[in-house]
Amino acid sequence: MANDSASDVRMPTASDVLAAHARLRRYLDVTPTHHAERFGCWLKLENLQRTGSYKVRGAMNALLAMRERGDARPVIAASAGNHAQGLAWAGYRLRMPVITVMPRCAPETKIAGVAHWGATVRLHGETYDEAKAFASELAAHNGYRLLSAFDDPDVIAGQGTVGLEIASALSPDVVLVPIGGGGLASGVALALKSQGVRIIGAQVEGVDSMARALQGDDTLRDPVATLADGVRVKEPGYITRAVLKELLDDVVIVREAELRETLVRLALEEHLIAEGAGALALAAGKRIAAKRKCAVVSGGNVDAGVLAKLLSEVRPRAPRKPRQRAQERLSPPASKPALAASALPAGLLSVPPAPNRRATAKLPEALPA
Numbered sequence: 001m002a003n004d005s006a007s008d009v010r011m012p013t014a015s016d017v018l019a020a021h022a023r024l025r026r027y028l029d030v031t032p033t034h035h036a037e038r039f040g041c042w043l044k045l046e047n048l049q050r051t052g053s054y055k056v057r058g059a060m061n062a063l064l065a066m067r068e069r070g071d072a073r074p075v076i077a078a079s080a081g082n083h084a085q086g087l088a089w090a091g092y093r094l095r096m097p098v099i100t101v102m103p104r105c106a107p108e109t110k111i112a113g114v115a116h117w118g119a120t121v122r123l124h125g126e127t128y129d130e131a132k133a134f135a136s137e138l139a140a141h142n143g144y145r146l147l148s149a150f151d152d153p154d155v156i157a158g159q160g161t162v163g164l165e166i167a168s169a170l171s172p173d174v175v176l177v178p179i180g181g182g183g184l185a186s187g188v189a190l191a192l193k194s195q196g197v198r199i200i201g202a203q204v205e206g207v208d209s210m211a212r213a214l215q216g217d218d219t220l221r222d223p224v225a226t227l228a229d230g231v232r233v234k235e236p237g238y239i240t241r242a243v244l245k246e247l248l249d250d251v252v253i254v255r256e257a258e259l260r261e262t263l264v265r266l267a268l269e270e271h272l273i274a275e276g277a278g279a280l281a282l283a284a285g286k287r288i289a290a291k292r293k294c295a296v297v298s299g300g301n302v303d304a305g306v307l308a309k310l311l312s313e314v315r316p317r318a319p320r321k322p323r324q325r326a327q328e329r330l331s332p333p334a335s336k337p338a339l340a341a342s343a344l345p346a347g348l349l350s351v352p353p354a355p356n357r358r359a360t361a362k363l364p365e366a367l368p369a
Contacts, residue, residue: 012153017191042170044166051113053085053086053298053301056085057086059090060086060090062152073143079102080180083150087100088100150182174197175293182241182244185248186244198290202281203253204254205224207226263310274302277299278298
């Protein structure tokens with residue numbers, strides 16, 4: 001973040017999340033939840049959100065908050081793709097100019113999605129952090145408002161509305177969220193931590209800058225290549241790090257092979273299309289024991305070629321057989337006792353059938369002469 005001193009930074013609160021919820025319900029529908037029985041986990045389907053990702057929540061909330069404050073500057077943002085798409089859609093709906101800087105390795109489907117909504121697209125660098133540095137330079141030279149993909153109070157508050165919707169639908173005891181820069185995890189933690197919900201983050205092995213930062217390791221390392229391009233962040237946010245240090249319960253590190261298998265299983269078993277980062281929280285979920293856990297499927301913007309290759313190469317293991325609950329165990333059906341006539345309602349008392357007149361009619365003894 002541009003501001004390095006704590007005194008210059010406005011920290012988001014749970015009240016900000018509630019205010020974001022009030023702003024966004026006019027523009028965004030509530031996304032559904034789905035119980036994935038074979039995974040033993042509930043899913044919050046943000047892959048069905050506008051633009052295919054939860055990122056539109058933070059982008060729309062930030063633009064609406066800007067308009068409330070009378071800030072009419074053009075907005076510029078660096079993004080691996082989903083934040084750019086959400087910002088482009090929000091700018092289109094609110095008729096506000098938007099510029100996005102994306103790394104050259106961004107998926108084609110995400111680049112096309114940004115251009116579709118009329119935003120200016122600039123491709124620069126090979127990683128999110130290189131695109132971010134270029135966006136900061138453009139903002140400084142042109143007087144644009146630089147909107148972080150995750151390290152902004154309005155963005156974090158918007159992402160937190162995911163948590164409010166989960167609480168309303170499920171009342172979970174654990175919520176799992178993918179972590180790149182930490183915007184979604186911070187918002188969900190602000191929304192749910194006061195309700196006693198455990199918040200578990202998920203990162204990919206070799207792309208774990210937030211997990212290391214929370215342990216006091218500030219060393220910047222280049223993230224490895226991963227299917228989860230949406231969380232491939234070298235430097236975690238200043239605000240998000242402060243929020244998660246206080247509110248996050250744990251971080252699970254997922255292997256790349258686990259992530260690939262989970263994405264394929266989602267497609268084959270649950271008939272849900274997720275991008276790499278979208279399947280990350282669910283991949284971490286198998287290591288967390290809880291009565292009612294919910295994983296956020298954060299996005300579904302995956303290139304068709306990547307998905308086709310995964311479906312042809314990855315052979316997921318057969319899922320374990322479901323455990324039978326006590327009340328569902330088979331038992332011999334109890335014979336139903338016949339109801340006594342006195343137990344039947346008056347209108348349902350048994351009545352002997354009427355005689356068949358044709359069958360019981362007597363034939364004449366002799367025909368007339």
